[in-house]
Amino acid sequence: MAATGGSLVVLPEAGPHAGIGVADRMALIGIEVGVPVERVTARQASRSEAQTLGVAPAAPVMAIERTYYDHGTSRPVETADIVRLGSRRVAEYGRRPQS
Template sequence: MLVDEGLVVARPGRGHFVRSQEERPLLVRRPRVAAGTGSPTEALLTAQGVRATWDSESTTARADARIAERLGIAAGDPVMHTAYVYRADGEPVQLADSWEPMAVTGGTLVVLPEAGPYAGIGVADRMALIGVEVGTPVERVTARGASRAEAALLGTTPAAPVLAVERTYYDRAAGRAVETADIVLLGSRWAAEYGTRPTPADGSADTQG
């Protein structure tokens, strides 16, 4: 009852803790940072003065019908599934489940996103290493309540508002999907920002007399 009322936070494997009433700074999710800057999520949080850490687990799996449709492969085809929990200054703020077709990365040095010589550098930079250039991913963003499992991982209450993002990266040359992910952002901590403010041709800011 205390968890449902938001007074206590349940942390799997650790116990129950009284929820802090201290306001947390709002984080802004923006489009992918420039190539070659490492983990996009880490770079984004670091730019906002937040220490980013994450846990991950990668396993081979078979694509179910939903993921197969998003990747343009047959249901049952092998994929690499990676589950993430991202933290900002130690507090969980984002979940992600990523799937990559083994037909794309299998047998390469980037098959494990968070292991090997190219661990943790992000989808775009990893794909570039195997000759696949991706553009800006396609994202579908909705708002909903957190499931009980998501709430436990994020340290919030079931049905707390979250932003749910379905993201897919495509090979720009071949047009095929090379990665798709379900991303869950804690609604009380995140705002999403899209687009780029134009810069005058001379590099100066617009002014009015």
């Protein structure tokens, strides 16, 4: 809220800039962000997560905490907690060489 509060980009899926992506929304208020930092863990789904995903409780999920940082100040400007069904998600990190 310190970075976006009071601006038109405060909510990622609302307002005139809804759905345009984190980097583009932050650029509108003068903040440059790069590739997000993701913290990925594997665990069992909670009861509410299982209900949302349409699976049995305790199904394997990947929990992803994705944080974007301001290049100028290194402060976090947006964090999302994402839960995906483990059997439908593959995590691949790094950059493949270009030919």
